[in-house]
Each structure stands twice: as structure tokens, then as C-alpha cells.
Amino acid sequence: MVTGYHRPTKLIIDRQAIIDNVAGEVAKMPTDKELFAVVKANGYGHGAVETAKSALKGGAAGFCVALLDEGIELREAGITEPILILGVVEPIYIELLLKYNLSVTAATTAWLLEACKCLKRLTGSQKLKIHIKIDTGMGRLGFTSLKEVLDAVQLIENNEQIEWEGIFTHFSTADEIDTLYFEQQLKMFQDIISELPRQPRYIHSENSAAALWHPKSTGNMIRFGIAMYGLNPSGRSLIESYPLKSALTLETVLIQVKELQPGAGIGYGNTYTVAEKEWIGTIPIGYADGWLRKMQGFHVLVNGKKCEIVGRVCMDQCMIRLPEAVPEGTKVTLVGENQGAEITLQMVAEYLETIHYEVACTFSQRIPREYIGGL
Ligand SMILES: Cc1ncc(COP(=O)(O)O)c(C=O)c1O
Known part of the structure; x- marks a missing residue:
């Protein structure tokens, strides 16, 4: 791949x-x-x-x-x-x-x-x-x-x-x-x-x-x-005996932002309809990257705010509802910290009704790994 x-x-x-x-x-x-x-x-x-x-x-x-x-x-x-x-x-x-x-x-x-x-x-x-x-x-x-x-x-x-x-x-x-x-x-x-x-x-x-x-x-x-x-093997059942630090962050940016009118449909199957005027952003990650279709309805972080994933997740992209107009190119955090807010792999796992092991292993080779710190 x-x-x-x-x-x-x-x-x-x-x-x-x-x-x-x-x-x-x-x-x-x-x-x-x-x-x-x-x-x-x-x-x-x-x-x-x-x-x-x-x-x-x-x-x-x-x-x-x-x-x-x-x-x-x-x-x-x-x-x-x-x-x-x-x-x-x-x-x-x-x-x-x-x-x-x-x-x-x-x-x-x-x-x-x-x-x-x-x-x-x-x-x-x-x-x-x-x-x-x-x-x-x-x-x-x-x-x-x-x-x-x-x-x-x-x-x-x-x-x-x-x-x-x-x-x-x-x-x-x-x-x-x-x-x-x-x-x-x-x-x-x-x-x-x-x-x-x-x-x-x-x-x-x-x-x-x-x-x-x-x-x-x-x-x-x-x-x-x-x-x-840096992940707790028990999920949340048992407390780690010393603090573990999660090593993984997943990020992208907004590649398109548009204001849509009430009644506009979003994504395959038209499963989400814009209620009032809404700012919708598109991010370049989809189920072929391991960001699965079941993630519809979950959220990502933009400028420290939770933004719902609306409509079906596509193969290469998905759409999010923004609270306001946000410039294209703005950072979007799918896993990790963003201006004081955080999404952990454990949260993603719970949403997917699975374990964080599976979520981490599911990120495909299409996503480059960038290494920071340490060596
Ligand atoms: C035989 C064996 N040993 C050790 C491990 C490591 O387990 P953990 O990631 O829970 O530390 C695994 C993981 O699946 C395993 O299959």
C-alpha cells in the first residue's frame, strides 16, 4: 500500500x-x-x-x-x-x-x-x-x-x-x-x-x-x-501502577469549509441533513485509512472544540460540523490533545465498542507516521 x-x-x-x-x-x-x-x-x-x-x-x-x-x-x-x-x-x-x-x-x-x-x-x-x-x-x-x-x-x-x-x-x-x-x-x-x-x-x-x-x-x-x-491494558477497569504516556496523535487539516443551507444533505446515503445554516468542513481521512464508517456521530477537535462527524465516513474523507467559519488548513485532531481538549484512543475504542489495541492496529499504511522527540 x-x-x-x-x-x-x-x-x-x-x-x-x-x-x-x-x-x-x-x-x-x-x-x-x-x-x-x-x-x-x-x-x-x-x-x-x-x-x-x-x-x-x-x-x-x-x-x-x-x-x-x-x-x-x-x-x-x-x-x-x-x-x-x-x-x-x-x-x-x-x-x-x-x-x-x-x-x-x-x-x-x-x-x-x-x-x-x-x-x-x-x-x-x-x-x-x-x-x-x-x-x-x-x-x-x-x-x-x-x-x-x-x-x-x-x-x-x-x-x-x-x-x-x-x-x-x-x-x-x-x-x-x-x-x-x-x-x-x-x-x-x-x-x-x-x-x-x-x-x-x-x-x-x-x-x-x-x-x-x-x-x-x-x-x-x-x-x-x-x-x-502508553495505553492502559485494562481500558479503564484498573488504575496503572505508574503513569503511562500515550505515544500516538492523529491529525489532519480542514481541506474544504463551506456554509450550507438548511435541507442540504451530507455524504453517501444522505444520512445527515443540515438543519439551520451550518459550517461544514471536510477532512482528508476515511475508512481506507482505518478511520472507520462507525465513527459517524463521534467527534474531532478543532481549536479545542468538539466537532461532530456528520454523514457517512467515506473511503478517503469525512465531514464535520463546525461551530463557526474556520479557515481551510486549520488543524484537526482526531486522537490527541488540541488546545486543552483531548480525544484518547480509549474514547475512540469505546465509541467503536472495541479495545484501543484494535484501533491503533487498524490505522492503515496510507497514513504516514511522523516521529518526534526521543532519539
Ligand atoms: C503471547 C503474547 N505475549 C505478550 C503480548 C503483549 O501483550 P500486551 O500488549 O497486553 O502487553 C501479546 C499481545 O497480544 C501476546 O500475544
Whole structure:
């Protein structure tokens, strides 16, 4: 997809906010615990490479991504720290994992056997770094019993082409007030860890929510995602244990402003009709940019004032009702601060009946990311 550099719509990413969020977490962790910054999905929409570099400056020791290609992107950008791929990589790509020195997740015995087969065909001395994933209750990826885990450990330890680098699990409710299910998952993880014949280099269970609210979870590494971007993993349910700073602002400008007469219709389907004389502004952002059609009826900020999005959001543009005549070229804030007023990603998420993770990831590549501060 082409990025619209020659259009005034942009995401502004504050690297200093990311540095501070990471540094804030590192400062409260014991010194023998490491923070891996989760920069999958293009750094949750913020841009993987720039956010990874910011996280490094804040004290991150490594990175997590979901896809092989995301790991390669970081390596090609010159990042040399450990990178763990959290998703399943088909064993046919093992040569690439070795070439780029990427650690990979083993979630099933079938995968491990296939990986061993593929490794047999290779000659070099480099070892494949593997983290065993335990499914303690997320129901997504991983071995589901102690026996399966011990068999996997044995398979790995018997293969000279594999380095057993880590073991981990993922919590499904660490961001909730009720901790019962979380505790069950934690206990299962702890029980399995205590039965291992030896401990690998990395033992990890904490995502942002667990790091913020359950810092005594088992492990010597955390996988710090959403909080590094300055967003509260729980939405509004739990209070952050230290202040997080949101890194993302979304801005554009008014490209057309006109006064319309009563009865004039706005947008496809004519779903909004001008009641009295109204100033209507057009802004160059639409659903192809990730500013979804469901945003109709929400608002943006112009000169610190809320302006309703009227009519249907189009593919490349949408219209807003202005309180008065405002010059074309005036800044419009869709996410962020504007003259003392603010729209947060959480507010957008609530309007869309989703979570801020999804909103940030939905901003498309058409919107350029501009980086400020920090490096
Ligand atoms: C396995 C795994 N670990 C860690 C994370 C980071 O989670 P969060 O962004 O909530 O910190 C994710 C994110 O989805 C994940 O899938």
C-alpha cells in the first residue's frame, strides 16, 4: 500500500513517551528481570522499527514479534538484540530463522518433530533457538499438560541442532479485576516450571497487564506490549501502577469549509441533513485509512472544540460540523490533545465498542507516521 506523504493526515508518534513508559517499567523490575518490547503488528500500528529503537533507549533487552517477516524487518533495520517470534512459523522456514538469528515458539509435538526433520537437512553449526509455549488457559497456542511439556523438553535436549532458550505462557485475564482465573493459570505455569529437569535462559509469563498488576508472576523476562505505547491494558477497569504516556496523535487539516443551507444533505446515503445554516468542513481521512464508517456521530477537535462527524465516513474523507467559519488548513485532531481538549484512543475504542489495541492496529499504511522527540 502506498503511504500518503503528500496529504496532511498523519500519525505523530512521540518516541520520548515510549522511552519513558519502558524506562518506568524497567525501573520497578528486579535487576535480574528483562523487558522484551512487543512490537508485532507494526509496533501496534506505531511503526515497528522506530518503536523498537525507542524501547531500546528505555532499557528493553529484546523484542517479541508475531511473524517471521516482522523479525526480519527488525534485523534488517540493524537491531541485534534477541527477538522471539510468538506465532507459529512453519518449519520449512528454519533456514531463515537461523539466518536472521530469530528465536521461535514451539507449541506442539508435531511442529517439533517437523522442525527436527528440517534441521537434519541443514549442515551449519548454528542452533535453532526455541521457546516452549504452555497453554495454561488461553486456549490458543501451546502444550496443555506437564507430560507434553516434558516430552518436548526431551526432544529438544536430545537434538544438538536446537538450543532450548525459553519457556512461557500467556495470561488471558491479567487485566481484569477478578484474579481467580489468572491465579489458576499462574499456578499451572509454576507447577510445570517446578518439574522441569533444568531451567532455560528465559522463563516468561507477563504481558503488560501482568507486569503492571501482578509483578510477582513467575519469570525472569516480561513481554511488554500495549503499556509501552502508553495505553492502559485494562481500558479503564484498573488504575496503572505508574503513569503511562500515550505515544500516538492523529491529525489532519480542514481541506474544504463551506456554509450550507438548511435541507442540504451530507455524504453517501444522505444520512445527515443540515438543519439551520451550518459550517461544514471536510477532512482528508476515511475508512481506507482505518478511520472507520462507525465513527459517524463521534467527534474531532478543532481549536479545542468538539466537532461532530456528520454523514457517512467515506473511503478517503469525512465531514464535520463546525461551530463557526474556520479557515481551510486549520488543524484537526482526531486522537490527541488540541488546545486543552483531548480525544484518547480509549474514547475512540469505546465509541467503536472495541479495545484501543484494535484501533491503533487498524490505522492503515496510507497514513504516514511522523516521529518526534526521543532519539
Ligand atoms: C503471547 C503474547 N505475549 C505478550 C503480548 C503483549 O501483550 P500486551 O500488549 O497486553 O502487553 C501479546 C499481545 O497480544 C501476546 O500475544
